[in-house]
Amino acid sequence: MPSTPNLIKIVTGNSHRALAEKVAAKLGMKVSKVGAFQFSNKETAVAVGESMRDEDVYVIQTGYGETKINDYLMELLFLINACRVGGARRITAVLPNFFYARQDKKDKSRAPITAKLIANLLQTAGCHHVITLDLHASQIQGFFRAPVDNLYAEPSTLRFIKEHYNPEDLTIVSPDAGGAKRVASIADKLDTPFALIHKERQKANEVSKMVLVGDVDNKTCILIDDIADTCGTLCKAAEVLLENGANKVIAMVTHGIFSKNAIEKLNNSKLDKIICTNSLPLEDKLERCPRIEILDISPTIAEAIRRLHNGESVSYLFNHVPE
Numbered sequence: 001m002p003s004t005p006n007l008i009k010i011v012t013g014n015s016h017r018a019l020a021e022k023v024a025a026k027l028g029m030k031v032s033k034v035g036a037f038q039f040s041n042k043e044t045a046v047a048v049g050e051s052m053r054d055e056d057v058y059v060i061q062t063g064y065g066e067t068k069i070n071d072y073l074m075e076l077l078f079l080i081n082a083c084r085v086g087g088a089r090r091i092t093a094v095l096p097n098f099f100y101a102r103q104d105k106k107d108k109s110r111a112p113i114t115a116k117l118i119a120n121l122l123q124t125a126g127c128h129h130v131i132t133l134d135l136h137a138s139q140i141q142g143f144f145r146a147p148v149d150n151l152y153a154e155p156s157t158l159r160f161i162k163e164h165y166n167p168e169d170l171t172i173v174s175p176d177a178g179g180a181k182r183v184a185s186i187a188d189k190l191d192t193p194f195a196l197i198h199k200e201r202q203k204a205n206e207v208s209k210m211v212l213v214g215d216v217d218n219k220t221c222i223l224i225d226d227i228a229d230t231c232g233t234l235c236k237a238a239e240v241l242l243e244n245g246a247n248k249v250i251a252m253v254t255h256g257i258f259s260k261n262a263i264e265k266l267n268n269s270k271l272d273k274i275i276c277t278n279s280l281p282l283e284d285k286l287e288r289c290p291r292i293e294i295l296d297i298s299p300t301i302a303e304a305i306r307r308l309h310n311g312e313s314v315s316y317l318f319n320h321v322p323e
Contacts, residue, residue: 098115101137
């Protein structure tokens with residue numbers, strides 16, 4: 001990767017320091033001496049250990065944590081504000097998994113559009129630009145007055161599939177109708193057939209029936225999704241595919257949240273393996289579930305930072321994987 005000029009700082013909170021260190025290493029630098037901590041009364045505070053004046057600052061923080069996600073959000077806001085007060089020239093929030101991305105619309109009476117509130121908070125804190133990965137709803141970009149670069153895991157996914165599988169033996173599958181466009185794009189680029197699973201619900205958050213649309217007989221099926229949370233849909237989808245003649249089922253997801261008893265579900269499921277990016281920290285999950293494999297997304301994020309800092313086009317990354 002080409003060298004990066006001076007006047008750039010990589011800052012991170014506590015949500016995913018390992019990813020920030022990988023991104024910084026790709027850029028040939030180290031994470032800045034800026035940290036977040038909590039007082040004994042659980043108030044969050046930040047400490048800035050070096051000058052930010054006239055620097056191009058990139059704050060890496062991912063929306064994650066069953067009990068700490070709100071703490072990480074406050075760390076992010078405080079870090080951005082501390083850099084602004086410190087005289088930073090430009091502050092970019094790098095959010096591999098956007099906070100509250102699934103609360104992007106008013107789906108019932110008196111419900112807040114929380115993702116819009118997050119956008120307002122980031123801009124009020126002093127954020128000038130946002131880099132994120134596979135937004136759950138792309139219209140979130142419209143919640144910002146500042147520019148938003150929504151990167152895609154698709155190029156990395158395509159390269160992984162081409163390196164490990166024969167496209168002639170594959171069928172790409174969407175576990176729900178909402179992901180059909182994403183799956184069709186990947187299937188077209190691989191020149192493979194695709195299928196989708198239609199979910200019928202009797203009540204919210206409870207799938208009563210799954211209907212397969214497409215032919216998966218004697219195929220290796222790759223389930224593609226952006227988020228794996230409780231993993232109920234992925235596990236049930238794997239059963240439906242195998243019942244319809246699939247040889248084996250592999251899941252590929254961008255954001256592996258794996259909350260509650262998701263790991264136990266995966267260990268007891270009929271999925272052959274689950275491949276996800278390191279947009280979230282998964283070290284403890286890897287120990288508990290040997291089926292999980294990591295797809296490193298740090299080169300894409302690092303290249304996006306380098307291109308943004310140098311005033312180059314970021315759209316190159318929509319179809320290419322940097323080395």
